[in-house]
Amino acid sequence: MNQVLFAVLAVVIAGGALLTVTLRNLLHAAIAFIACHLGVACLMLALDHELLALMQVLVYIGGVTIFVVYTVLLTTHLGEKHQNARWPTLVAGGLLAVAAAVVIGGAAWTGAWSASPVPGTRLDELGRRLLDPAAGGMLIPFEVISVLLLAALVGAATIAVRGRDHVGGTPAPPPDIDASTDRPRGEAAP
Amino acid sequence: MSLTGCLVLAAVVFATGLYGLVTRRNMVALLLAIELLLTAGIINTVAFARWPRPGADAVVGTAFPLFIIALTACEIAIGLALVVALHRERRQIDVEQLRDLHD
Numbered sequence A: 001m002n003q004v005l006f007a008v009l010a011v012v013i014a015g016g017a018l019l020t021v022t023l024r025n026l027l028h029a030a031i032a033f034i035a036c037h038l039g040v041a042c043l044m045l046a047l048d049h050e051l052l053a054l055m056q057v058l059v060y061i062g063g064v065t066i067f068v069v070y071t072v073l074l075t076t077h078l079g080e081k082h083q084n085a086r087w088p089t090l091v092a093g094g095l096l097a098v099a100a101a102v103v104i105g106g107a108a109w110t111g112a113w114s115a116s117p118v119p120g121t122r123l124d125e126l127g128r129r130l131l132d133p134a135a136g137g138m139l140i141p142f143e144v145i146s147v148l149l150l151a152a153l154v155g156a157a158t159i160a161v162r163g164r165d166h167v168g169g170t171p172a173p174p175p176d177i178d179a180s181t182d183r184p185r186g187e188a189a190p
Numbered sequence B: 001m002s003l004t005g006c007l008v009l010a011a012v013v014f015a016t017g018l019y020g021l022v023t024r025r026n027m028v029a030l031l032l033a034i035e036l037l038l039t040a041g042i043i044n045t046v047a048f049a050r051w052p053r054p055g056a057d058a059v060v061g062t063a064f065p066l067f068i069i070a071l072t073a074c075e076i077a078i079g080l081a082l083v084v085a086l087h088r089e090r091r092q093i094d095v096e097q098l099r100d101l102h103d
Helices: A002-022 A026-046 A050-075 A087-110 A123-130 A139-165 B003-023 B027-050 B058-090 B095-102
Strands: none
Touching (some): A002 B003, A002 B027, A026 B027, A050 A123, A050 B058, A087 B003, A139 B058, B003 B027, B027 B058
């Protein structure tokens, strides 16, 4: 039963990942990304880490994917197909991926790993360790990551709205943009 | 379900992300590929938290993915803000058309 469950989850995760990097419509790629992360969340449930499964669903499916879908809709036209690289790059990427999978997977396959599972960490124990200032506690990394997250989000907001305060209120469009189609001149509409 | 299986699965996800990083040309798709690389790291860490070395501290294996997830959120926020800013300035987020950025 356990092996069957793992096989199904592995197919969902690896298949979702493969579709995420190959589908040419980015909205479809984002949906494949959701499937991949649902698989990862189920894998974490099966590995007895409920909190991490919840975080996967909240952060990746609820946060990152929504961000990505918004950006895709802001920057491209609906249903637009995106070009991937030309075939020499595809072959090089495939070779690189196979080499990485063989090297890392081979190291994982041949390693002498522990075979006795331990139950997942209890939530209250994890919370105490995260906020414990004594040695072995993780108070300082926890606070540093909070400050980093705040700084990153403020910075992201600053970068994204920067174009609005050009002189005169509205930013001048770049000169090589065709105003009627909102695309670079000479580029055909899809 | 075993540690080896989880590690091999993570290696496959990592390799897939690497393939996307090399072959994709749209910046949003590149960010999704980077997310896959980090996901492989999370799967690895959780697998080692489930089957730890004898005497190891399993709480660290549970806490570390939380930090990775927070870093991921930072990275995707900054990355997508840069994509939106670039699109506003250039109307273009195809990395092969943006080679003059390094000048």
